[in-house]
Amino acid sequence: MRSIILRSCDGADHVVAQEAACLSKTVQSLLEELEESTLVVPLPNVCDCTLRKVLQYCTQHTALQRRVTDISDELRTREMEAWDKRYIMVSTDELYHLVMAAHYLNVPGLLELCCEGIANLIRGKSPEHVRQCFGLVKNFEAPEEENIRRTNLWALVDEKEQAKK
Amino acid sequence: MDNITALRTSSVDALLPFPRPQQAHSEGDPSSKPCSPPDSPAHLTIPFHRSAKTGKGRCFGVSEAEPSPSASSDVEEDTGAQYRQLRGKCASSCILLLPGTSVTSSQPLGPLPYTAARMQACLQLLEHAASANAELSKPAEPATDNTSSPQPQSDSACRSDSQPVGASAALETAIVPAQHKGGVLCCDASSKEEEERTASPWAEVPDDILRSVCGHMPPSYVRVVRLVCRGWAAAAGRLMQRLKPEALEGPRLAQRFPHLCALDLSHCLHTVTFHTQTALQLRSNVTDELVGQLAPLTNLRELSLRGCTGLTGAPDSGFARIAAFARLECLDISNCKLLQDDALKVVGQLPGLRQLRAVGCTALTDAALHKLAALQDLVQLDLGCNALITDAGIAALANMQGLEQVNLVSLAQVTNAGVAALDALPNLKRITVSRCARICESGMQEHFAGKHLRVSMCGTPLRRSMCAWMSSVLADLDNLLFER
Numbered sequence: 001m002r003s004i005i006l007r008s009c010d011g012a013d014h015v016v017a018q019e020a021a022c023l024s025k026t027v028q029s030l031l032e033e034l035e036e037s038t039l040v041v042p043l044p045n046v047c048d049c050t051l052r053k054v055l056q057y058c059t060q061h062t063a064l065q066r067r068v069t070d071i072s073d074e075l076r077t078r079e080m081e082a083w084d085k086r087y088i089m090v091s092t093d094e095l096y097h098l099v100m101a102a103h104y105l106n107v108p109g110l111l112e113l114c115c116e117g118i119a120n121l122i123r124g125k126s127p128e129h130v131r132q133c134f135g136l137v138k139n140f141e142a143p144e145e146e147n148i149r150r151t152n153l154w155a156l157v158d159e160k161e162q163a164k165k
Numbered sequence: 166m167d168n169i170t171a172l173r174t175s176s177v178d179a180l181l182p183f184p185r186p187q188q189a190h191s192e193g194d195p196s197s198k199p200c201s202p203p204d205s206p207a208h209l210t211i212p213f214h215r216s217a218k219t220g221k222g223r224c225f226g227v228s229e230a231e232p233s234p235s236a237s238s239d240v241e242e243d244t245g246a247q248y249r250q251l252r253g254k255c256a257s258s259c260i261l262l263l264p265g266t267s268v269t270s271s272q273p274l275g276p277l278p279y280t281a282a283r284m285q286a287c288l289q290l291l292e293h294a295a296s297a298n299a300e301l302s303k304p305a306e307p308a309t310d311n312t313s314s315p316q317p318q319s320d321s322a323c324r325s326d327s328q329p330v331g332a333s334a335a336l337e338t339a340i341v342p343a344q345h346k347g348g349v350l351c352c353d354a355s356s357k358e359e360e361e362r363t364a365s366p367w368a369e370v371p372d373d374i375l376r377s378v379c380g381h382m383p384p385s386y387v388r389v390v391r392l393v394c395r396g397w398a399a400a401a402g403r404l405m406q407r408l409k410p411e412a413l414e415g416p417r418l419a420q421r422f423p424h425l426c427a428l429d430l431s432h433c434l435h436t437v438t439f440h441t442q443t444a445l446q447l448r449s450n451v452t453d454e455l456v457g458q459l460a461p462l463t464n465l466r467e468l469s470l471r472g473c474t475g476l477t478g479a480p481d482s483g484f485a486r487i488a489a490f491a492r493l494e495c496l497d498i499s500n501c502k503l504l505q506d507d508a509l510k511v512v513g514q515l516p517g518l519r520q521l522r523a524v525g526c527t528a529l530t531d532a533a534l535h536k537l538a539a540l541q542d543l544v545q546l547d548l549g550c551n552a553l554i555t556d557a558g559i560a561a562l563a564n565m566q567g568l569e570q571v572n573l574v575s576l577a578q579v580t581n582a583g584v585a586a587l588d589a590l591p592n593l594k595r596i597t598v599s600r601c602a603r604i605c606e607s608g609m610q611e612h613f614a615g616k617h618l619r620v621s622m623c624g625t626p627l628r629r630s631m632c633a634w635m636s637s638v639l640a641d642l643d644n645l646l647f648e649r
Contacts (some may be wrong), residue, residue, distance in 0.1 A: 041352035119381030127392035136394045148391055148398055
């Protein structure tokens, strides 16, 4: 198995199996463009700790995928889901860097996982709570907010209100 | 460049120039806003849901017709559409431009390889933006809105300090002007929030990430997302691709959701009219004019007007403008009981149409089917329950080479001869002639025996000879359904 080196923006090198690295479509296409002999792929958009986290995902998933023979499909899926669930329990800050890295590196599974994590953070919260959670600022003027509330009404169904009626 | 406190390299890639959105100030008092007068104030609108499969209606509470949004939303929506074009794939660029900065560049758009030259160009843009901001930075105005809506205490406390809370706030998350950081802090809580306000990168999440996030939540949560901050609100409108509005505000739909691919107006906005003292009429408010106003939605691929009983399709009405939906593939006009033959002339001009459902359009006659002849790509045609259609109309379908499935359920006047005409269709795979009183087994026997054709005849009166015939040809038929 060929190994390659991924270099993060702060210059740290990570040695990783090519198979795992190619879960990232960006790395894959970079490898195709670069010459055969190149072993170092620079990733100027990803910092060291985020890259480490991403690679953790890639190696774990390739490892599980290669274990075709010894466990059944169902068991493997379940194991992978449990691992994913633990993996995505990170701070919102970390989650942000992770989702941006997954977006840049184009790792479809990880991107989906991150988005699910973000959705779980949003679900069940009021807009104010969401803002607190993500450290966002309420940058609406009051009339503008009222306007958005009103346009919400006609385009989207409010399930709670419906249930009441 | 000194006052750049946070610059994530990942967003530099997306730094594409675009004109700054105009400030969406609400000017004048709200009562002067254009407000479409309801055609009759006594009318009540009832959001009406019906599951197409079960046919069971659920009726929810009665609500008033909603007033139109104020003009300010138009401004925002327009610029939103512009962003989409300019930014291409990634939406994260918005935070990198500062209030008052208009940056132009001849940089080509779209995903480019990450090169040193590009990085350099991006940094130049940043520099430009930062210097422009330095000129603009004046003592920030205190927030002028005396908010009557309920707001958390911490938030209003924050507003009293020197941070401008307005259209510009969404644009200044990543690069923070230095002087804003020294604002007067009221209490510890606000200082903490002040820090977060300057640091959070979440306001600039790319559109496709936000779309994926929304995909993991129930649709009603999109409204929560829209209320979080201005950037998310704009993104949520841009992302919308499938929409089933409960009520409709005419032309604004096209302005607000320019990238819609599917629009379901079935049974939308019914009005109860007390027709006479004893009769109650339930009529959809979706009119020809309204459908005409949707014409800017050129990306539309699916349109359901099922049960829109207000449509007539008269030649000089707005309905004729649906010819603009050049990409439309699926059209459902079932149960549009007033739809006239002329409407199908327009439908016949939709070049890409693959699926047409016109069940229970009781006003359609044979002449309508002749107008569909140009639809050579039509694969599926559903004509059930149209009492006026006769053999002559069915014969007109024989020219539509692409047809694979034809549904002729409950066509009381169609006979064997009519169905026999469909024998000429080369790609036909399935005919459903259930509950057609004048179709008998011999017609089927002559024309479709030996073909790999799925003929469904549920509900057709079975006779002994029919059974005998069936046992003889069953081996040839692919499938014969008796699922009554």
